[in-house]
Amino acid sequence: MTPQLGGVPGFRDLLPEEAEVLRAAQESLLEEMRRWGYRHVITPMVESIDVLELGLNADQRRRLFKFIDARGEVVALVGERTIPVARLVAGKLRSAALPLRLCYAGAVLSADEGRFHQRRETYQVGAELVGASGAAADAEVIALAARCLEAAGLRRYQVDVGHAEFFQGIMDAVRLPAVVKAGVRSALAARDFVALEELLERTPLRSAEHELLLRFPALRGGSEILAAAGGLVRNRRSEKALSELARVQELLVAHGLGGVVGLDLGAIRDFDYYTGIIFEGYGPDLGRPVAQGGRYDRLLSRFGRPAPATGFATLRLFGMRAVVDTEARRDRDARTWWRAVGAENLIQCRGASKVAWTARGGRTRTLPPEQVAARLAGAHV
Amino acid sequence: MRVSIALPTGALLPGALKLLSRAGVMRLSAAELGRRLLVERSGVRVILVRPADVPAYVDYGAADLGIGGKDVLWESNGAHYELVDLHFGPCRLVLAVPEESEIGGPETWPPLLRVATKLPRTTASWFEARGQAVEVVLLHGSVELAPQVGLVDGIVDLTATGRTLRENKLRVAATLGSSTARLIGNQASLKTRTDAVQALVGRLRDGANDAG
Numbered sequence: 230m231t232p233q234l235g236g237v238p239g240f241r242d243l244l245p246e247e248a249e250v251l252r253a254a255q256e257s258l259l260e261e262m263r264r265w266g267y268r269h270v271i272t273p274m275v276e277s278i279d280v281l282e283l284g285l286n287a288d289q290r291r292r293l294f295k296f297i298d299a300r301g302e303v304v305a306l307v308g309e310r311t312i313p314v315a316r317l318v319a320g321k322l323r324s325a326a327l328p329l330r331l332c333y334a335g336a337v338l339s340a341d342e343g344r345f346h347q348r349r350e351t352y353q354v355g356a357e358l359v360g361a362s363g364a365a366a367d368a369e370v371i372a373l374a375a376r377c378l379e380a381a382g383l384r385r386y387q388v389d390v391g392h393a394e395f396f397q398g399i400m401d402a403v404r405l406p407a408v409v410k411a412g413v414r415s416a417l418a419a420r421d422f423v424a425l426e427e428l429l430e431r432t433p434l435r436s437a438e439h440e441l442l443l444r445f446p447a448l449r450g451g452s453e454i455l456a457a458a459g460g461l462v463r464n465r466r467s468e469k470a471l472s473e474l475a476r477v478q479e480l481l482v483a484h485g486l487g488g489v490v491g492l493d494l495g496a497i498r499d500f501d502y503y504t505g506i507i508f509e510g511y512g513p514d515l516g517r518p519v520a521q522g523g524r525y526d527r528l529l530s531r532f533g534r535p536a537p538a539t540g541f542a543t544l545r546l547f548g549m550r551a552v553v554d555t556e557a558r559r560d561r562d563a564r565t566w567w568r569a570v571g572a573e574n575l576i577q578c579r580g581a582s583k584v585a586w587t588a589r590g591g592r593t594r595t596l597p598p599e600q601v602a603a604r605l606a607g608a609h610v
Numbered sequence: 611m612r613v614s615i616a617l618p619t620g621a622l623l624p625g626a627l628k629l630l631s632r633a634g635v636m637r638l639s640a641a642e643l644g645r646r647l648l649v650e651r652s653g654v655r656v657i658l659v660r661p662a663d664v665p666a667y668v669d670y671g672a673a674d675l676g677i678g679g680k681d682v683l684w685e686s687n688g689a690h691y692e693l694v695d696l697h698f699g700p701c702r703l704v705l706a707v708p709e710e711s712e713i714g715g716p717e718t719w720p721p722l723l724r725v726a727t728k729l730p731r732t733t734a735s736w737f738e739a740r741g742q743a744v745e746v747v748l749l750h751g752s753v754e755l756a757p758q759v760g761l762v763d764g765i766v767d768l769t770a771t772g773r774t775l776r777e778n779k780l781r782v783a784a785t786l787g788s789s790t791a792r793l794i795g796n797q798a799s800l801k802t803r804t805d806a807v808q809a810l811v812g813r814l815r816d817g818a819n820d821a822g
Binding site for chain 2: 419
């Protein structure tokens with residue numbers, strides 16, 4: 230029998246070019262984190278299942294690569310690296326003074342999805358700030374995540390900030406039978422808004438909180454959305470979440486990130502351990518988030534060292550690189566194009582889709598390149 | 611800003627095109643779309659893909675939105691947002707057995723039930739949730755034939771009118787779920803281009819409600 234030269238389905242070799250891309254991405258992200266005072270730690274690929282279970286829900290546990298080591302203990306390959314860092318902080322770093330700023334880079338594995346050769350091994354670079362509560366710490370980690378996306382080369386990106394407690398407060402306040410509440414949670418976890426609507430339509434009660442739940446996917450925008458939501462919620466938990474969001478947003482504006490930060494009250498996250506501010510980074514032309522993180526104040530206590538904590542991981546390092554390359558190519562193409570047009574008309578490239586055009590003696594207009602090309606062609610005929 | 615939407619070939623296509631027209635998005639004939647596969651007009655790009663491929667196009671962000679049957683979504687288990695029930699294309703997913711079979715309600719199921727289906731994931735998880743051991747035989751077409759030649763005890767398949775089942779001397783033993791066309795959306799599109807995408811979602815929602 231010929232050996233399986235392509236490796237196990239879902240896993241792949243990185244050839245020199247790809248390996249260099251990955252290493253460069255990891256190094257530039259770790260370097261940015263180091264500049265912010267985050268120290269690099271390396272935790273093992275393998276963790277005891279007892280440790281990982283402290284932070285994962287049933288579905289995520291099912292997706293772990295599990296096996297039994299020689300001592301008969303069930304161990305697993307890590308599916309994310311926040312839990313190992315929490316174990317480290319509560320274990321070997323037990324006597325280290327808080328706050329601790331740590332970062333990591335490494336592979337994470339999933340036993341799922343390998344059937345059709347989807348990737349089961351991906352690479353993450355992340356940072357954790359343990360032992361700091363409050364808006365300043367939340368804003369620090371979000372700002373670091375944003376600067377990391379820049380360090381990875383993304384020039385256009387956005388960061389959506391939400392709050393895990395906003396939804397929990399609504400679920401407390403809304404008067405629904407327990408079974409319906411469970412249905413609402415699982416519909417939201419599955420991002421199934423049709424099921425959500427059906428569930429809520431069948432309940433006779435109507436309140437502002439109902440309306441909020443129904444509008445969940447569309448609850449995003451600028452600071453105006455906080456006022457709008459504030460007018461609809463009538464519970465302390467959600468109100469507190471809104472005021473924390475407002476504070477974090479102010480700080481992010483002070484970090485110089487006002488232009489890229491949006492607020493998303495309908496944020497839904499797969500990890501149960503989030504307890505406060507949560508956020509996601511998106512790049513252009515990427516169908517999925519490139520960074521994910523948030524506050525998880527209760528995870529460390531499960532390891533016996535109660536401490537507030539927040540952190541994030543950057544995902545899809547190759548996807549980001551592809552965007553960077555595409556944009557660079559578009560820019561290069563655009564520049565080449567306007568150089569070819571000649572000096573009679575003053576043309577200035579403003580990104581790939583916009584060109585400022587000043588015809589001789591005329592006023593300057595900003596147009597898409599094709600239109601400028603058409604007008605020039607017309608002018609010369 | 612351009613918004614793209616993936617439409618499925620087959621039974622749901624006429625309903626989907628009617629909806630686009632009623633919502634004032636685009637008037638497009640099945641023949642034209644079928645010929646060109648990709649049509650772009652006034653900021654909306656429509657692409658035509660196989661029904662089972664709609665979730666893939668949306669999950670990976672190649673289309674911002676997609677229209678697909680709930681049955682396809684059961685099977686895909688993807689990362690999209692399911693946004694609107696469009697109400698058209700209703701059908702049921704049923705367990706059908708030969709008319710003379712003794713299989714009926716759950717109490718009559720054998721210890722190991724053998725079923726043929728085109729929807730293996732949905733079938734397996736539905737029986738699993740009810741504690742029924744099931745052997746799923748994945749077929750790609752003419753599923754109705756399988757019980758008649760003794761391949762399986764029954765089939766799990768979609769039915770709108772029940773006619774195909776009757777013609778093949780099959781009767782419904784259980785209903786696994788009911789399906790209609792759904793509007794799904796890519797997670798990142800909804801977040802990064804909220805206004806443009808939500809505007810189109812709103813028009814399609816209104817269009818679907820007008821009809822219903």
